[in-house]
Amino acid sequence: MPDLDIQSAQTPEEPAKGERTRxxxxxxxxxxxxxxxxxxxxxxQIAQAADLALGSIYNHFTTKDEIFAAVLDTYHPxxxxxxxxxxxxxxxxxxxxxxAARRILAVWSERSDLVRLHSIEQVEFQGQHLPQLYESTxxxxxxxxxxxxxxxxxxxxxxxxxxFGLFFAxxxxxxxxxxxxxxxxxxxPVDFFAEAYLQxxxxxxxTVEAKPTEAKTAEAKPGRKWH
Numbered sequence: 001m002p003d004l005d006i007q008s009a010q011t012p013e014e015p016a017k018g019e020r021t022r023x024x025x026x027x028x029x030x031x032x033x034x035x036x037x038x039x040x041x042x043x044x045q046i047a048q049a050a051d052l053a054l055g056s057i058y059n060h061f062t063t064k065d066e067i068f069a070a071v072l073d074t075y076h077p078x079x080x081x082x083x084x085x086x087x088x089x090x091x092x093x094x095x096x097x098x099x100a101a102r103r104i105l106a107v108w109s110e111r112s113d114l115v116r117l118h119s120i121e122q123v124e125f126q127g128q129h130l131p132q133l134y135e136s137t138x139x140x141x142x143x144x145x146x147x148x149x150x151x152x153x154x155x156x157x158x159x160x161x162x163x164f165g166l167f168f169a170x171x172x173x174x175x176x177x178x179x180x181x182x183x184x185x186x187x188x189p190v191d192f193f194a195e196a197y198l199q200x201x202x203x204x205x206x207t208v209e210a211k212p213t214e215a216k217t218a219e220a221k222p223g224r225k226w227h
Contacts, residue, residue: 021050022061024050024052025046025050025057025060026070026071027050028049029046030071032045032049033071034114034120038064041064068125069132072133075114076118076133077108077114077117077118078137079133079137080108081104081141081163082140084101084103085100085145085151085159086147096151096154097154097159101162105166115171134164141156141159145159
């Protein structure tokens with residue numbers, strides 16, 4: 001597995017020694033979890049990979065599950081969404097959404113091994129960490145929307161639906177790619193599924209925006225009842 005970029009997990013200021021050690025443990029554990037799975041990785045192996053005594057790990061994490069939760073919070077592909085939304089640019093909301101999507105897919109494609117963390121979470125934990133990870137990611141998206149002129153006018157539910165759904169479209173494309181299916185989609189399967197999904201979300205958003213006007217028109221017609 002290639003070296004992980006932990007810069008995004010650090011603050012602009014140099015982290016304290018304890019935080020640097022915690023980051024080293026998290027990075028080492030991430031490599032092992034991806035290569036061996038959660039249950040196939042021991043605390044001793046994590047300590048060895050981080051070049052620490054076994055007892056030192058317990059100064060930072062009380063259990064292996066706590067380490068895995070920290071790995072997910074740092075490296076799960078969902079955590080790339082807020083930064084991509086913040087950096088997105090476009091002359092219209094649709095262009096901005098697509099630019100953010102391109103940025104997200106570029107990172108996911110470059111670090112596709114990290115997608116395995118989601119599979120491990122689903123298979124070995126039945127997704128028990130995902131609700132908290134989802135909530136923290138959405139909270140970060142909301143913070144970005146509130147502080148960015150580029151995306152402030154885009155409804156948060158639309159952003160959430162677009163980019164969490166994009167992740168699963170990406171997974172579908174990855175599966176087609178790995179399976180080597182002889183289907184000519186005119187483009188890479190990952191791009192095809194991602195674009196197809198995003199087209200659907202944008203189309204749905206336009207439909208929702210049109211409904212209030214339709215409702216007022218229909219409401220004005222005599223004999224029409226709305227429940």
